[in-house]
Amino acid sequence: MTEDMMKKPRVGLFVTCLVDLFRPAVGFASVKLLEEAGCEVEVPMAQTCCGQPAYNSGDRADTIAIAKNTIESFEEYDYIVAPSGSCAGMLRKHYPGLFKGDAHWEARAAAFSAKVHELVSFLVDVMGVDRVTAAHSGSVTYHDSCSGLRELGIREQPRRLLATVSGLKIKEMRDADVCCGFGGTFCVKYPDISNRIVEEKTANIRAAGADTLIAGDLGCLMNMAGKLQREGSDIEVRHVAEVLAGMDDRPAIGRGQG
Amino acid sequence: MQITSPAFKENARAALADAQLQKALGNVREGFIDKRQRAVDALPEFDALRDSARSIKDHALAHLDLYLEAYEKKVTEAGGHVHWAETGADARAIILEICRAAGARTVTKGKSMITEEIELNHFLEKEGIRPVETDLGEYIIQLRRESPSHIIAPAVHLTKEQVEADFRRMHDHLPFARDLSEPESLLNEARRVLRAQYFMADVGITGANFLVAETGSSVIVTNEGNGDLTQILPRVHVVVASIEKIVPTLEDMGQILRVLARSATGQDMSVYTTVSTGPRRPGDPDGPDEYHVVLVDNGRSAMLGTEFQDMLRCIRCGACMNHCPVYHAVGGHAYGSVYPGPMGAVLTPSLVGVDKAGHLPNASTFCGRCEAVCPMRIPLPKMMRHWREREFSRGLNPATQRYGLRAWALFARHPRLYRLATAIAIPALSLFSAGKGRFRHLPLAGGWTKHRDMPAPEGRTFMQQWRDRDALKQGGQA
């Protein structure tokens, strides 16, 4: 085997702003999973946010400025991986379109976007991971976050890996593929509608009868966790990376230190 | 209708609090989605047909002027008349003139969204002509003087109890003892009442699902058969259709038919697909003596050549609203315009202006389910975003939103500033949660904490912790 073939792929971790600020554990779980899969992981300090809040509010100029910063910070890596279908979808599917008519940046964005992956689909589809070593006693139900599902086709990959977590049982909920009502700025612009949608979701989650709710996007998870807790449910809520990395010993999302 | 889109938020709140409406909306969630999925699963070529349908419409739109001319020529050859209406007002005036010439007092109507869009019924009534909607759902909402809340199921917001009450109120011949508690008996009552109207009408007005340029035909696709009775019994048949309904050939229509009913109701084909060409022929024992087509622009041509052109592929199947979580939550009337749901969120601003309809493209989670099921592969979320861009560039969104966004963007554009600010704010916010892991109330986040708790940050940011870990590593290596 040549040295080149043995070289580990260099992965730039796009932490995502919500993970950075609210749930660093997901970031460390991602690093662990990527390293176990044989990647060399780096975290560029110049990253901030993928730009979705500006993009989805119609603020093109700020989106473009943010996107340029992201591309510059990450384009040297073999892969760019994010523990979020939503942010990965933004980087992969929407960045090139921002630069229509700017040949230089369009090409740079396209080259960058082609290397972007969501964490779990990257592990399965690119790195060929087919099992994890973690254990989790109890049952989980998995919510398919919208962007990951419909922009990136993530559906089977997390279920396949979760099925290899020892002691874990998957209980599918009804309408797992229906939006949780988060929608980024939507949930603050239209709180009453958002609430109605998440009520529908938490009813399905509770009906599934699992101990833990899992998803791949922190925004959706915070929304569903917040609603479940307001409803007095004791269902735990965790990011899929925490469970796959066996880092589920810390308090679940929205739970205190004991 | 009165456009109430600017009051979307208030409409939505009222809708959410309306128990009867919420019960009826359950039927949308239950009724359409599984049926569509089964029909799609049973046809391996479905996605190939979607691609085919999309390219047919793209081709037709790119050559729209020529196909309209070709279509007009064939209609005229078949003895029909084509009228051109730039605006809703033009269309109404043309239709009125046709009705007057026919001495019409009663007109029956097949279900047609374009006549809702141009507010034809109200106008005809004012002119002393009685319009009678014959589609069951349209008939019910006409009794209630409402607009449709769904483009293929106009009365989907109502329960059978509400329909019974309306029939008892409006059908004064009904004996009290007559059982109208079930949809069957309600349908029979409507059938009986409307039968008489078909024979009484002087003019029948229908919409069109397709206009076929090759043959000069208008095509309606229905399940009830009301559209057919509307167009074969009166002496005059008027077709009202917007200009983007054009397809080149019968084969092109066939491609789109295969995705239309499956997407709409989960049927392989709707019950009646009727291809009409000109008036009654010499020797024909029935059919109308006159055949008119009113081609309506009303804002369509202004969408051509813009980022909204793809919307003109829409075939009005309703799949987008059937799969929309926002539509499921608030129903169609909350949108305050003729076209609700995702397709309405894109189309309405084109028709009435984004200044009036600005809420509609904003009231979406961008979950993408509408685009995933759209038979014509219309990128609905992308076009809603384009409307948001137009709003933003015209400064139409609320000042608080704009300032909040600008402040956030300032940080997001400057990584060092962002690191600094978050390194201070986030651990503080975490401390503020006092170890409970979440907030029940949070200043500036009332929209969130009104309905749900807000998970608190774990503590220091990932970046802070990572830098420490890196420093440790570097130290260890040195």
Next chain:
Amino acid sequence: MSGREAILNKVRGALGVSFGDASRASAVARRLDDAPVGVVPARGQLPESDRIALFCAMALKVSASVDRVKGPGEVPEAVAAYLRSKNLPASVRMGADERLQAMPWKAVPALEVKSGPAGAEDEVGVSHAIAGVAETGTVVLHSGAANPTTVNFLPEHHIVVVDAKEIAGDLETVFSRIRHRFGKGTMPRTVNLITGPSRSGDIEQKLLLGAHGPRALHLIVVDAG
């Protein structure tokens, strides 16, 4: 300026094209001439006997009823049998369709056959289809001097006779037959594609048969006789 010119000018302006662009005109003329067929589902592409069986199965699936007879001579008796089974009066309305007229209606005792367009009082209409579509269980009818359209919609029961050999696999085959029969670009006043009896789901999404058109659609498939 007329509405017509105004709309066409707006369309041309928006598309950025000019009047009289020969390449666009020829693209349109070619498409109208060629009428390309597009994607045809494999479902209906079957040998004749399977195709007929599929047609019958699909028709049943959409709540039509189906009878098969060995030749046109058996149709009147099949119609009479249907009327008896539904407890209907022995009276049908039909147009002067040649193929229907050639059938031995007189051989069925006490069956009244009324000719001409249907009226409000008619309970049963009989039509002859020009084709069936196996893919969806659809029958295709057209208007003409001998084929009133009212017969297809006013009676509560609609009986449609279709020749087995005229059951096509798909819609496209039917379109090309129509073109062949009436001339390219020419259509009878009305062509009805009918797939099952009338229905509505407008009240609480509950699907009910017999909204405004026939409550029952009965198909009589005539095998080559």
